[in-house]
Amino acid sequence: MVLVLVLFLVSITIAAYSTFSERKVAAFIQDRLGPNRAGPFGLLQPLADGVKMIMKEEIIPTTSNTILFVGGPAITMITALMTSAVIPWGPSITIAGQKVALQVADINVGVLYVMGVVSLGVYGIMIGGWASNNKFALLGAVRASTQMISYELAMGMSVIAIIMTTGSLSIGNIVHHQNGWHGMEWNIIAQPLGFLIFLICAFAECNRTPFDLPESETELVGGYHTEYSSMKLGFYLFAEYVNMFISSAMITCLYFGGYNFPLMDWVQSNTNEIWFALICVGVFLAKIIFFIFFFMWIRWTIPRFRFDQLMNLGWKVLLPLSILNMLLTGAFIIFNQ
Amino acid sequence: MTEILFYSLSIIAxxxxxxxxxxxxxxxSVLFLLACFFSIAGLFVMLNAQFLAVVHIIVYAGAIMVLFLYVIMFLNMSTPITIRKSKLVMFAAVLTGLMMAFLLVVSVWQTQAFGQHPEIVDQNIGLAKTLGKVLFNEYLIPFELTSILFISSMVGVVIFNKKEVEDE
Structure with a gap:
């Protein structure tokens, strides 16, 4: 229970500071200064943004469907936060004689649970976009659903290869499986193609550039959240950052060894359990932060796709590649027996 | 506790x-069906069938219902409409529906687990391991046949769509 609360606060804090660091990274890439007025180095900017969002006037269009209009952002936020329950943050520690796992729930179908929740994420956008009763919002919602359905397939296929090598659907086991070679037996070494597919699909599922067609402001005003104002808009934007955080955590867990780090067995034998667990959590967070940075890096580097290019990439490139990856992994496992 | 959960989930469903x-x-309608799927997934979880529950959500809530919503949005079918069909068609539909329901009720009635307390039912019954072993040993041929049926229907849809484009 405590862990759930901690996790919730951590997710929110990291997401809040992602909005700040997004602007800082953008400024760095474009050779600007970025926000630096609120607090030292502009560190209080997320707070100021939050207050601004809440204080703004809230408009619910009279032609909209009120219940669903309010429900849309709520569903988006709930599904964004739900995924974090199955992510293992570190090895289990012993407190007062009890073994405590640093994971909210190690359900034995963890990977599938994540896929399920991710596939539900589209409802918030679709319902919100439809309930706005605005053609731009509807177009954005339709684009979002098309995109998410298309990329979910390739994503699932690339994860299947990981499940085949690990032989387990539990994320805890998948991470534990990668601690061979002194904590360096990461899945990225065996599954480079799968990683690439998963990464691209993660970008598409988060609606991040170059896949931010549902909200492309040059064509659709604001996409699915055109009609939203105040904190409801804030929820939609914020959910994107929470999703980014969770995706980074998933990428780290599945392909970059989770909390495993080089020479971890040496560190384990030289420190006590609590310190070791803390180092593991720190390493995990560092990897996550790197991937969040990577998300931002891509955003300010690569321009947006055109919609037909997006569909072609999803169905004609990524899906066949992921099936090929699955077949190769299967063949490799059989020949190695 | 179990009973309260079971009854509330069933009532919601x-x-x-x-x-x-x-x-x-x-x-x-689509959103209510979605809620129904979730409560059924909850019932699966109560039987310790986590795999079934999650797959139920992924396939039905995550994929099929999204397509339903998609079509409704595209065709703008959300305005209330009354469906007018001839009396004969309606009668036939009700009859087949009732027959189907009867068949389902009878077949469920005859299973061993019917009416048992969820905690008595085999706890491993819905896990991925158990399910995989049963599907790929006992029911291998029916399972493969269903897959072929699925693939052929998908290929069929693609071919039908291709033809329309060429004609234009």
């Missing part, structure tokens, strides 16, 4: 599925 049928707005 039945209520939402009825609402789904009787609601005039197609958009709400």
């Amino acid at each position: 039945i209520a939402t599925s009825l609402l789904m049928i009787f609601h005039k707005n197609a958009m709400y």
